[in-house]
Amino acid sequence: MSASEIKTQSVYRPEQQVQGSAYRPAVILQVLPELDTGGVERGTVDIARAIVDGGGVALVASQGGRLERELDRFGARHITLPLKSKNLFTMRRNVDALVDLIRAEGVDIIHARSRAPAWSAYFAARKAGIPFVTTFHGTYSGHNNLFKKRYNAIMTMGDQVIAISNHIADHIRKFYKMDPARLNIVPRGTNTDLFNPENVSQERLIALSNQWRLTGEEYVIMFPGRITRWKGHCFLIKALPAVFEALGHRNVRCLMVGSDQGRTAYRDEVLALTRKLGLEDIVHIVDHCADMPAAYMLADVVACPSIEPEAFGRIPSEAQAMGRPVVSTAHGGAMETVLPGETGWLVTPNEVEQLSVALTQVLRLTPEKRAALAQKGRKHVIENYSLTQMAEKTLAVYEKALKGAIRNAA
Incomplete structure (x- = not known):
């Protein structure tokens, strides 16, 4: 079936499908290295569900x-391919498989x-004659290295390119040459029913x-996030003694919720700093948590002290929700x-x-001020960073890509 026979609205407006017509739902294939944990993986599953x-x-x-199991539950389908590999021969074989x-x-x-699956997907899309869409999820390193910059540039070579924040869109404009008409800003979405x-x-x-043991x-x-240096665990730990001094007591627990994902040397460094400052009874690394909504409810404040910029950062959005x-x-x-003074603080x-x-x-904070901040924070996320908004904007990008394919085929 040709591109002109695709009713793109059927992907997200099934009530507009025309009975007995030649239209059919669009088939969307997302590719990424793996489906374990993280923002890229979570966003992939969320968009699959929206499709x-x-x-669709x-x-x-x-x-x-x-x-993978979550995809199965709502009717999406997973295909296993070695898309995590950066081996050139494997990437070439992935082109044919795709x-x-x-x-x-x-x-x-x-x-x-x-990036690695994007290179395979790009050549597969060109061979098959279908639109190629990318999502630019991070700033990626190597701007001053010509080889790495070229490798990273694949994420700007989509027929439509999605940036997950204005911060990432500005980064793309600064370091890469691309037609601004192809750039779409689609912020990460938070499931405001779950959260x-x-x-x-x-x-x-x-x-x-x-x-x-609370x-x-x-x-x-509470500090949710992977145990990795740029997230700022040591920065937070160093700030705690002055907090206790200002409060006049140490009746505080600092819970670091996240896995070290094998970064045991940095985890040991965090624990060593905790011992040095005499905070062993205060700071606890509690590893992965399967019930983050409940975790947030136990927190009086959620800290996100990253020492390098987050591309988007789902934690502030989830916490405010x-x-x-x-x-x-x-x-x-x-x-x-984060709205300073209204839903949180920026330092x-x-x-x-x-x-x-x-x-x-x-x-x-007084109970009254805490309640007002809570109401404002949740309203802010629902209005600007909901899962529904992310899904609708992403599906609109797909529609643009398909319309471009139809024009090119005409």
Whole structure:
């Protein structure tokens, strides 16, 4: 079936499908290295669901991972390919495998979310004659290295290019030459039904409190995120002694919620700093948490102290959706998602005193001010960073890509 026979609205407006017509749902193939954990993976699954909910056909190709089961549950399909590999011979074989898949499944768009699979997807799309869409998820290193810059540039070579924040869009404009008409800003979306304080039961809170040995009497500073240097764990730890001094007590727990993903040397460094400052009873690395909505509900403040800019940063958005105040560093995506003084606080990276003061101010909030901040934060996310908005904007990008293919075929 040719591109002109595709009714693109059927992907997300199934009620507009024409009975008995030649139109059919679009088939969208997303490609990424693996489907384990992280923002890229989560966004892929969310968009696959939006495609299915809209009457389209959602395919995802990757090396696999634990999110495969979630795709199966809502009717998307996973195809296992070695797309995590950066070996040139494997990437070349992936081109042929993707071309075969495109032709066998009648794929209308291939959407690449990472650089190595994007190179394979680009050549497969050109061979098969279908639109190529990319999502630029990060700033990527190597701007001064011609080889790495060329490798990274594949993410700007889509017929339509999605930037996950204004911060990333500005980065693309600064370092890469591309037609601005192809650039679309689609912020990451938060599931505001999942991240809704009204949907977290008391039983879930009790279970997690018991697991983490919380009494309910202490302040909880929560830092969700992978245990990796640029996230700023040591920055946060250094700020804690001044918080205790300002409060006049140490009845505080600082919970670092996230896996080290094999970065044991940095984890050891974090623990060593904790011991040096005498904070072993305060700071706890609790590894992966399967119930983050309940985790946020246990927090008095959510800290996002990254020392390098986040491309978007889902934690501030999720925390605000849960009505939790956020203290984040003033760069990257947080400059867009956090409203200073209204839904959270922004501090200069590595300025320990600023971070201490901000954390203290949040912990001293009156119940009335905390309630007002919670209401404003949730409203802000629903209006600007919901999963629904991300899905609608992404599907609109697909429609643009398909219309471009129709024009080119005419």
